[in-house]
Amino acid sequence: MFARVSLWVSLLSTAALLFSSASRAQDGALIEVLGTLIKPPCTANFPTSQNVDIPKTNLNSLNSDVTGWTDVSLDFQCIKGSQVHLRFSAGNGSFDSNTLRTTLDRLGLRTRLSDMTGTLKVLDLKLDEQLIFPVDGTRLKLQLSVRPVKTEQELPAIGSYSSTLLMEMTYL
Known part of the structure; x- marks a missing residue:
């Protein structure tokens, strides 16, 4: 008899637990x-x-500092009233705020940014600083330019070189 009561108590306890957890789930x-x-x-x-x-x-x-600029077009199609935020960073380091390091000692790449959207306007490009361009119409037309420059009195060695420029873009 004790075993039967114990079995019934166990079944009733289990049922009570099942119903109480079901009611909690409904809450x-x-x-x-x-x-x-x-x-x-x-x-x-x-x-x-x-x-x-x-x-x-x-x-x-x-040596005479008369190297030519090489241009890269950076055109954006935008919704009227938006903004383009740009930040340029030197992937291989820099000599100053607008001259990239190259793989040749004593040779740098001077950078320049121009806004060609309306009247040509050369901008103050500084590496690692954010530039903000409000877009009045639907197009923003920029031109990035680079040119080789010597970075010391002594000329660099002859040879091939490379550099990396990173551009971060944010649209608002």
Whole structure:
């Protein structure tokens, strides 16, 4: 008889536990989170990664500081009233706020940024500083330019060189 009562008590206890946990589950809340993805306010009309070939430069031009600029177009198509935030960083280090280091000692690449959207305007490009461009129309047309420069009195060795410039873009 003791075993039967014990069995009944166990079954009733288990049933009570099942019902109490079921009632707790019913007290919970369901939170549904919804969202919508939209396209960014601007689209870059240039490759995300590109190689820029600088024409061969002779040491006399480098010594006289008369090397030519090599240009890269940076065009953006935007929604009217948006903003483009840009930050340029030297991937291999820099000599100063606008001269990239190269793989050749004593040779740098001077950088320049121009706004070609309306009237040509050369901007004050400083590496690692953010530039903000309000887009009045629907297009922002920039031009990044680089040119080889010597960084010391002594000329660099003859040979091939490279450098890396990173560009961070944010659209608002």
